Amino acid sequence: MRRRAFVRRAGVGSVAGIGGLGAFAGCLTRDPEEEEEEVVRDENELRIATYSSMVTGETPAGAWLAETFEADREDDVEIVWTVPESGIENFVRRAQVGARIEADLYLGLTLPELVYVDETLEDRLFETLQRDRLERDERVRTELTDAVEEPHDRLLPFDTGYVTLVADETELGPETDDDGDGDGNPPEAVPRPGVPETFDDLLAPEYEGALLAQDPRRSDPGRAFLLWTIAEYGDDFLEYWRNLRENGVGIREGWTEAYRESYLEGERPLVVSYSTDRVGASAAGRELRRHAVTPLDGQGYENVECAAVFADSPRAELAYEFLEFLLSRPAQREIAARNVQFPAVDEERVDLEGRFDEHAIEPEEAVTFTYDDLRGEFVDRLEEWEAEIP
Known part of the structure; x- marks a missing residue:
């Protein structure tokens, strides 16, 4: 891991668990x-x-x-x-x-x-x-x-x-453009950006408004993603987050709000989640192209x-x-x-x-x-x- 020095400041932040309610046994x-x-x-x-x-x-x-x-x-x-x-x-x-x-x-x-x-x-x-x-x-x-x-x-x-990104390849991958003209020619592929491979990729114009993340004050994957950016950028991590914000990152309260309530509903094609995502998607019978596990720089933050x-x-x-x-x-x-x-x-x-x-x-x-x-x-x-x- 590429660690860089922290900068200390006084103060206390708020750390909390994932929110949400529901019925369960017990x-x-x-x-x-x-x-x-x-x-x-x-x-x-x-x-x-x-x-x-x-x-x-x-x-x-x-x-x-x-x-x-x-x-x-x-x-x-x-x-x-x-x-x-x-x-x-x-x-x-x-x-x-x-x-x-x-x-x-x-x-x-x-x-x-x-x-x-x-x-x-x-x-x-x-x-x-x-x-x-x-x-x-x-x-x-x-x-x-x-x-x-x-x-x-x-x-x-x-x-x-391991916290990674999960990508919807049906939105980011190549799309076929069937014009329905009946000429027998294969449809052309419409170019799309593909899944991001690095942190810097997320700042590119083609990923504007694409990413969903969680609030690190209230969410385990949100904290992990923040720490991952600190490991990557050290003292410059806030500048990276400013750029993410300018590129339209959506920050939800917790994993449930970001993943279940937003990503699965097709709101955006990228979400901070886990490298085991396809296991749950397979069990639920979902389209696996919508669940492409995407480690940035081959990494994931271990939680x-x-x-x-x-x-x-x-x-x-x-x-x-x-x-x-x-x-x-x-x-x-x-x-x-x-x-x-x-x-x-x-x-x-x-x-x-x-x-x-x-x-x-x-x-x-x-x-x-x-x-x-x-x-x-x-x-x-x-x-x-x-x-x-x-």
Whole structure:
């Protein structure tokens, strides 16, 4: 990866999870910000905070995880999901004012979010993992463990993905112009720009108004794309974003708004998404020419999703049992299939469906930043972006 020096500025940016609501199996609480009355909890109740797509949609991973974990036990355990509107920032604000943290686990925590937590709070929001309670943590791929290494050992990877562009080749690729004159001559091909290959390509006139991206303050792929541009341009990343804005980039709140509500509706032919996009498109029976995975410069930004245990959770024992379950072969297989992400464990341990092997793409080069790269820099960079780009 081509890393360049960060420039530090004072301030705190806003980091939050993907928004969106929907029905799913299991229990869903209101945003914890609204729950101010004393809550009496059953000793067999495990509360897990996560992002919306983990528990919404037709076949969400969260529903399978809850149903299977509950069914495999003799006691009457219940998984209760919480999807706070402002993601991790909800818990940061609660910690700042001494409010209750009702969740026991956070499922989907990323390294930039943990850096935000550490730079904002004096006390730790998450506890150091008690590795002696986990037998399967050695299954996690070494490169993922290394990618999320941090001083207090709080993160357990459960899946990973690569943020790339996804392109609609029916809009960007060659188009046949059938004039219907019946002369028997083959139709002529109308030239089109094709898919972009570099970051600079996105600034060309032929891609004006073509790209959909997500707000890095509220979206994991949005943050990953911002960090990817920082890795590419260093101190000049804001200038690149100014040029993207001038070329008509569309910024949506989260992945759902950018991908499901805009890209799939044909609003624009390019979107920031994941290199596993064709797996989901194939399963849904969509036209695969509309789902051309497009790594820029052969790269993708690696986004490792982790689980973390909230400090002082009254259900720590149950939380660790759930973490152990997350790394089981069936759970890793279902997370990969339903989240359409790569499993955290070695793939030979997971019997993935044929379409995953056929359509999932790993970029030639994975771009990422370490905890030390991000600490003292990322929040400031996010603030710079926030002050100028939206």
